[in-house]
Amino acid sequence: MSLSASTTGSAADMSSAGIDTLATGSDSLIGLAVIGKVGLVLALMIGVILLGSRLIRRIGPRSLRAGQRIKVVSSAAVGQRERVVIVEVEGTWLVLGVGGGQVNKLHELTAPALSDPSSSPSSASEDSGKGFAERFATALRHNTGTMLKNHRENGREDS
Structure with missing residues (x-):
């Protein structure tokens, strides 16, 4: 009988030691859970602040500009x-x-009335049918001719 009593006593000691181990482990798990919850709440609050600032930037100035006179x-x-x-x-x-x-x-x-694009100068309407390369060549010829003319005039003044 003493043998079974000693076995029973050691099982009780082992179960109380196991409970202590579980209690200690669960305390650390509870601590980690609290830290996780606090981190999650902080992340959510920062997200709400950023989202709110973006909405204010997008919505705020447009509503003010719409009624501007x-x-x-x-x-x-x-x-x-x-x-x-x-x-x-x-x-x-x-x-x-x-x-x-x-x-x-x-x-x-x-205030002057808004000008119609059809009332633009005739040279602009003539150039609108040309491609970029043609307009660039025309402008280059014009500018080169003006530069040559100015160079000739300046050369004659020196002599």
């Missing part, structure tokens, strides 16, 4: 900080002087 037609620098700007506001062009923290109205014009 002011359009900058042209701009030219006059000095280091001064500019002359032509702005179109509801069919009127305003010529503005901008600089030094000030905006001054210089002149007011009516």
